[in-house]
Amino acid sequence: MAQVFCLLVLLLTAFGKNAVSQNLSVEDLSVQYRGHATEVDVREPKLAWINKSSLKNSKQLAYQLQFAKSIKDLKSGVFLWDSNWQSDASSINVKYKGPALQALTNYVWRVRVKDNRGNVSGWSVPNKFSTGVLSKTDWKGAKWITDEKLADSLKNPLPTDGEKDKANFANQLPLFRKTFKTEKKIRNANMAIAGLGHFELLINGSKIGDHFLDAGWTNYSKEAQYVGFDVTDALKKGDNAIGVMLGNGFYFVPPMKGRYRKTKTMFDLPKLICVLKIEYTDGSVEEIFSDESWKTAKGPITFSSIYGGEDYDARLEQKNWAKPNFDGSQWKSVLITDGPPKLIAQQQEPLKVFETFEAKKLADINPQTSSFDLSQNFSGIIAIKLKGNAGDTVRIYPAELINKDFTVNQRASGRPYYFQYILKGKGSETWQPRFSYYGFRYLEVRNMPKDGGKPVQIVELKGLHTRNAAPKTGSFSSSNQLYNQTYKLIDWAIKSNMASVLTDCPHREKLGWLEQVHLMGNSVNANYHIAPMLNKAMADMRASQLSSGLVPETAPEFVFFKWGGDIFRDSPEWGSSAIIVPWYSYQWYGDDQVLKDNYQMMVNYLSYLQAESVDYINYKGLSDWYDLGPNPPGVSQLTPKGVTATAMWYYDLTLMCKIAAHLGKTDDVQKYQAIAEKVRSAFNAKFFDAQTKQYATGSQAANAMAVFMDLVNKADRQAVINNLVKDIEARNNSLTAGDIGYRYVLRVLQEAGRSDVINKMNNRSDVPGYGYQIAKGATALTESWAALPTVSNNHLMLGHLMEWFYSGLAGISQAEGSVAFQQIEINPQLVPSVNQAEASFKSPYGEIKSAWVKDGKSFTLNVEVPFGCDAKVILPSGDATMDGETINNSKSGIKIGSGQYTFTVAEK
Known part of the structure; x- marks a missing residue:
């Protein structure tokens, strides 16, 4: 009895003094469901984390949150908010309750927890997030800008299928730039930008982020998405330049004959709105807006359609156009225009490039045309490296299927669709489309040298899979x-x-x-x-x-x-x-x-x-x-x-x-x-x-x-x-x-x-x-x-x-009445053609695993249940054990808490 009392005292002492347990940790922090959120647009964002423990039947009893403006502040105890210990089992959808968050500002936070045994975790690795625009007034002096306007008679936000064209043209995509100076040391800099239909943002000549087809497409008659970026590291003291390249997307589908179109949507020509907030170390703030001071010029993308492909003329490139020392005296002033009535943050993950596929030649169809196989049907674009003379052209037709003569078959996927590149003729040139994508496996490459000259040398040809960056779970x-x-x-x-x-x-x-x-x-x-x-x-x-x-x-x-x-x-x-x-x-x-x-x-x-x-x-x-x-x-x-x-x-x-x-x-x-x-x-x-x-x-x-x-x-x-x-x-x-x-x-x-x-x-x-x-x-x-x-x-x-x-x-399902997989059911259904199966699924509370093997009359099942969750395991009939101990194999199932378990069944 005395020993039990002493043990209890030790546990309570450890609990009170917040002794760190090696058995308990906190991982995978997220804000508004995203691990690296850059445009949080709510004042009380929802927080989540995943607890892990080496001990079974573990549950969270309390948590403590700490928020700061930087990692340095967090480590030195300069907190924006310290929740102190909260007696709460929640680890998902936990609302921020600290001082009001400011728009376009960086924050970091961390969390630690206590479990049902009195263990206290160490502090989690800090998670960083940035707020976006929190109210309409945060846009302040920002205006929608464009390089040209579409005639009202051509605007058609909701065309009917089969509707006839009123025009036949394609727009050359515009570039925009703005220069400014910073005279003080920068603490943080954040930007919110909406570019319709899509955009690429550059600062001082370098692309910001690794996104593709920002921002997401919406019902532009009612709203458009903006994207947030932390651009602190891109800015420098002194002269700076912002560059923006716009794409059409679904905002404007060019009515160009000879290119595929499923829809004929034309809200307007491309436009943008943005605000850059710079916070200096002395506490002062400077803001840069899209307005009349910006300049614009046509870029090298001469055709771009979400349905028809993209054409790029490298001879039209303006070297260093997004750098501060570029001579933009020939650029014209922008036009002020209007935009969608509402701007919202891009809440879904952005699109990015994932797998890369090497092209393998299938055949030379004729002296100017070859076909290639990428071995996988996927969504994406091509990347090409080539050499040739100025004015030489390469046209690439992607397709899911291929004909018997090795030409590509676009019959069912929308035709004609192609990527086209005109060389500038200066050594090796590399290119990949920016504002269009397709589903394909095969490529038909047409080599069209200028004036019938020497064919372009294809040095490298790849397929790049693009998709939403939702994490694999x-x-x-x-x-x-x-x-x-x-x-x-x-x-x-x-x-x-x-x-x-x-x-x-x-x-x-x-x-x-x-x-x-x-x-x-x-x-x-x-x-x-x-x-x-x-x-x-x-x-x-x-x-x-x-x-x-x-x-x-x-x-x-x-x-x-x-x-x-x-x-x-x-x-x-x-x-x-x-x-x-x-x-x-x-x-x-x-x-x-x-x-x-x-x-x-x-x-x-x-x-x-x-x-x-x-x-x-x-x-x-x-x-x-x-x-x-x-x-x-x-x-x-x-x-x-x-x-x-x-x-x-x-x-x-x-x-x-x-x-x-x-x-x-x-x-x-x-x-x-x-x-x-x-x-x-x-x-x-x-x-x-x-x-x-x-x-x-x-x-x-x-x-x-x-x-x-x-x-x-x-x-x-x-x-x-x-x-x-x-x-x-x-x-x-x-x-x-x-x-x-x-x-x-x-x-x-x-x-x-x-x-x-x-x-x-x-x-x-x-x-x-x-x-x-x-x-x-x-x-x-x-x-x-x-x-x-x-x-x-x-x-x-x-x-x-x-x-x-x-x-x-694999038998993983959520129990009736449960939410977020807090109550789980593991019930593998065995079939004759399968003697082994395993699956894992990362639920909001952590990873759920089920892996089983059937060997004759012997059945083994390994299960993992996340921290804070319970499960019911239903086994095949027979003599059963759990972690080596004999158990009653009830048809109603075996109830377990969090942790890893091994079950065996010997069929009778």
Whole structure:
């Protein structure tokens, strides 16, 4: 007893004196979901960190935050704010509560924690962030500037598909510069800049940052994004120069014949607005704004289109144009113009260059033309190094597919699209496009020397993969090589379509088709940290919602689709992202602010769906797009429109009841429950056959969606699931469900414990599906199950097996009622073709791991549960151990806390 008392005294003493424990540490600090935020535009940003401990069953009991203006201040105790110890278990979505943050200012912070054993961590590595513009007044004297204005008669912010051109021209992209002097020692310097459609920022001749296609595209009629940069190290005492190069992006799609265009959007010609705040060591502040004092000239990019490619004439370069000593006397004054009514911070991660692919020559098509293979279908640009004479031209056509004669095939990806470079003729020249990208694997290089001279020497040719810089957070592998290839296939489609928005494809359309944000959401979230991207998607939906309440199928909406009536604008399976995505985001990341911010959008959309229904059935939209029927893929062939649209509407209503309940809106809960019951009754009366236990045509999509959305009466549920399985088996275990239905087929089968059926459907290459695509040479997920050459071969659609890899094979899922994966379920579903599988997923609280091996009748499972989390592990039946100790292998599962565990099962 005395020993226990002494131990308790020691623990309490250590707790009180904040003795640092070697068992406890704090890592991965973030502000507003980003590890290196540079444009935080809220006054109470949300903070997060990940705790780690070598001890099991660890939980945080308290934390302490310290904020300062610099690392030096932090270390010397000059704090902006010290929270002192807060008795709080929160380590995500912790609000800053210190003194008011200032706009365009650098801050650093650190955190330490106490755990449930009295351990105190050391201080975390400091995290740095910068604020952006916190109010409209922070822009002060900044003005929108341009080099020329588009005639009002040509402006067209929302063209219709098939609309005829009013003009035929391309704009040469402009350069802008501003010089200024600094006479004092600089402490910090931060810049906020919006360049429409895109921009590159240079200071004293050097590009700032490593971003691509800043800023993200938006509904420019309502808002535009700005980007924040810490430019402290780029400035110097004395003369300085700011240089900006602008690109068109979706803000202006040049109406140039002979180049591909999907949309004909023309908001206006490129323009910019910026503010630079310089804070000196003596405490004084100086600000530089975009205004009449700036100068402009045309640059070397003679054509640039987000859809058609980019042309660069190196002979037009003005050397050192962004340096202070450049002679800009021939440059003209800028024009003052107007811009979007609202400026918001770029909340999603920027695009950056990631993998590099070396080009391998396939063939010389003729003396001037060669083709190359980059071995992977990806989103991106080319990088080329070459030698030749001034005026020589090289034109590069990228494509996903290649013809038998080795020419590239752009038929399904948008044609003609090309990159073109005209040499200046001064030694080795290197170039890569700045303001356009494409999806491709192959290159056709046309060598066009001036006056028929000596061909240009191609010294080096590469492909550069560009994507949203969302951090990679997940991994999966197994003993089944086809599944490993499928994981890679889907992952490349995800990566290639993570841009400013989640796009459908990286070439033909590049549009934010909304169904994938919720359908592929779990698959993307398992692999990448997408909270910032989801916030951007929700902002785009809010900005695109019509006064009627309709959320169009694409957001931002850059084209008004009228082909086929309204089926490509008004489809509940797409628009329902307005309700599903905020709820999923809350579940994944635990921040209910997304529910509050988007609640009115949800209310308006549900009102619209009800207004458009007939006797509580909604017949709008595309239904199960691209399902496998007797005809070429397109609008649903096997499932009636009313089935999928109404099922989605009902699902929206059930989620809205949960959202309203969480937000304390009890009247709304009752309202939406009542509507949901009417929809449910109407759906079953219209589509359910009580004798056959089938919905509508009995398609895989119809039965699966009815089960998943809980539209089926409990007494009939198993019979409907059995019919789903029978349909699959009757088709030789092959699928028919398309874009909308397939996710729900997999979800229903997994939840019913029928991963064996999922395995039979997907562990094969002889019928349309993933293996079939791989067998046909696909390296990214294709738009059609059959990898048709007439459609996109890099598409964010139908990749739902990724979700099963994590939640089914590896068995990682979130427990019912949990948010941010604080309660986890580990339940691997074993299938005959796999004897080993492992996956890891970095949740908001830390990494979750599941790795298992099955050897005969022996099963071993290794599990890791993050600090502060709990899990339930469900094992195969048999004699079980945990960390070598015999345990009761209950069917209800084994409950564990944080830490690493090894389970074994010996089957009887």
